[in-house]
Amino acid sequence: MLPINLLVELGLVSLILMVTRFAALGRKLAVTTLILLALAAFSPLGNLLLYPLESRFPQWDPSRGAPDGIIVLGGSVDTDLSAAHHSPVVPHAADRLFALAELARRYPNARIVFTGGNANLVSTDARESDYSAPILENLGVPKERLVLERNSRNTYENAIFTKQLVAPKPGERWLLVTSAFHMPRSMGIFRKAGFDVEAYPVDWRMGGRDELFAFTNIGADGLGRTDVAMREWIGLVAYRLMGRTGELLPGPARD
Template identity: 80%
Template sequence: MFFVLSKTLGVALLPINFIVELGILSLILLSTRYAALGRKLAATALVLLALAAFSPLGNLLLYPLESRFPPWDPSRGAPDGIIILGGSVDPDLSATHGTPIVRHAADRILAPAELARRYPNARIVFTGGNSDLISGDAKEADWSGIALENIGIPKERLILERNSRNTYENALLTKQLVAPKPGERWLLVTSAFHMPRSVGLFRKVGFDVEAYPVDWRMGGREDLFSFSNSGRDGLSRTDVAMREWIGLVAYRLMGRTADLLPGPTRD
């Protein structure tokens, strides 16, 4: 049920979708006796669109997420394993064209290649199936495995988890697959904005991981109040951030994380 709601209600609440829905509703009302309300909703939709596209709103929402975990400190020594979260390769497009197609967050694929070279004894796990509400047989892990091989990671080092549909299932199924032993150190590679939710979910299933954030969408604190020159970029940052905050709230309410905004140590 949660998966279905996340792909329906959760998607409907994303800023750009919500603004479009509000605009459509205003147009419908304009042709009825509620035209005055329709005009107010249309004006509201325009204001929200301007805020989401050009104001610092996206940066203000992203910064607490991206700054929550610092870059990984290699001074503690080599990790026992590296977990790569899906979300980069489009499985359906890849299946259609017969080659891995990276649509988002390419750093999630590129960073593990350097980690694999630096730590030749670390186990490498990719976790990700197909996150579409109505999905076909294509699995992201299959195509991401090919992409990882193409950039230098030997096939025999890869462990592929191909059945998870969301981050909670990433955590649960990966733990079942690798059965981490006490004292082992595992890195978790995912986008910086996605790291708080991911770490919180892994902790909750009893799999302690060390954050290896990649794929930052903004700079530092100096970017907090900068305005976007591109409406598309501003909308993208606002959508990405709101998706994470909605996910954090939903998982906390369900008891799947111990904190609203998990950090390097439990608050």
């Protein structure tokens, strides 16, 4: 459960308690909820949770030479809004698409894969890959170079289905493009699936270590960072417990 959802629910519970014989408890819960909301919105909490995730993998070093393939994870396109408006809608993480287009231009012989289906609990015919493909084509990626994986609903299926689709050969070098905060979990999942990839983080949500203890006066920003970080930490714990990653916080491979 994400912080904002939990805090809203606690606030509603406190209001209900205030009209019962547990009014005193309701008032205490309301004060506690307000304090937690303020911490999540204005304190450095979100930064402190995000930094260990975003700094886990360094920027990719191109000096090792051209990769054989490039994979970008879905998560940028809203499939429901795109289907409703018959046009791609990109509400967040657009850097993933921009990075893939740039890498495709830089490495014209690399195979290009976009992996993303529909993450909704109630699945529809809308697939993120289908709406991302025209964006990438408009950014200069030739249609014939694009390999689309349309069936995955989460990062675990991204890894499993993409490996089945491209059948990487021993010794090939593949880049994995996703948001910096999502990279530790993604790398852990791909490694567990037996697909050796190199991290290409993008879409950072904070500038670096200097912002670790920075407060913000824009509550929505703080809440957004806290929510993103909490969701990722919960995902890391859950995937480790399910055996989908080999360690709690995957990091760079040791040479």
